[in-house]
């Protein structure tokens with residue numbers, strides 16, 4: 001009898017539940033623990049809470065529990081249905097598992113501890129279960145945590161799209177800039193995703209009218225969506241994306257010019273990298289080319305100067321600086337640089353706004369690489385539903401288990 005008492009204590013079973021027996025099968029390395037309830041026990045009605053309802057009947061159920069040493073362990077119990085005077089016949093909820101799950105709460109806890117550290121398929125192999133069963137557990141806890149999540153203090157957001165599946169399909173990530181966490185993941189990358197975010201924000205106690213700052217790239221869809229669904233938000237265009245537009249223009253000048261100036265072949269990185277990232281050899285190469293009256297070298301100077309915009313001490317200095325830069329770039333007779341300058345002109349206020357807010361999408365870039373790394377390790381996700389749950393889990397800073 002001693003082992004039954006040990007199991008009972010270890011499982012923290014309380015009256016009227018008790019361990020009635022245990023069986024160990026050496027061939028299958030499986031331990032079964034049978035739980036029963038005392039005769040004439042009465043239970044509270046699971047629907048209305050009325051105490052002392054008599055047992056109507058009982059049905060056998062089995063739950064996978066944490067391993068006993070290296071052996072898979074199962075709990076078996078006949079779960080009673082009670083007769084409630086108000087509600088009729090109702091199945092009692094057991095203290096060790098939630099309704100409808102084939103796992104005990106402790107087993108699910110263990111799974112949720114494993115998931116952020118490894119792909120679901122690997123966690124499934126570790127515990128010896130099929131991954132679709134684990135996904136069901138993950139969705140249950142993520143949905144629950146998101147339902148409790150409060151967005152009432154959110155005022156500054158950033159958003160960007162990320163590839164959901166190879167080549168096509170995107171999801172858009174909406175992050176809280178002040179708490180560096182994903183608030184919402186939307187299917188697609190169009191203006192309507194901002195509407196879905198605004199709706200989700202409202203459902204979590206937030207208010208789209210309280211969003212005063214957003215940081216985005218120059219995607220027309222996000223600009224339109226922001227105007228439509230976040231009416232009080234001012235846009236800051238992400239610094240990295242803005243510099244990239246000018247950078248890409250330099251590369252376009254180089255590709256065109258290289259057709260007639262073969263010395264430019266294989267110099268792409270020399271013009272794209274920042275000074276500090278160049279090796280001394282690359283620097284020498286570039287300085288040599290810079291003296292040869294190349295269009296690429298002029299475009300490169302325009303790009304370097306553009307970056308100084310971000311070092312201006314005040315917004316006013318920055319605007320004066322940007323006007324001069326714009327004049328220079330548009331008179332450069334280098335079409336890609338003129339086009340880049342026009343893009344800057346069309347997004348003038350949002351580019352300048354960086355000097356007021358100093359916000360950037362760096363957080364998003366970081367989250368994005370976490371997501372892409374998880375995706376690569378998992379060799380993709382079968383559904384965007386699974387991908388979204390994983391993003392919330394690794395970047396949502398959710399409270400997965402309700403506070404007790």
Ligand SMILES: [Zn+2]
Pocket residue numbers: 045046047048049050084085086087088
């Ligand atoms: Zn009842």
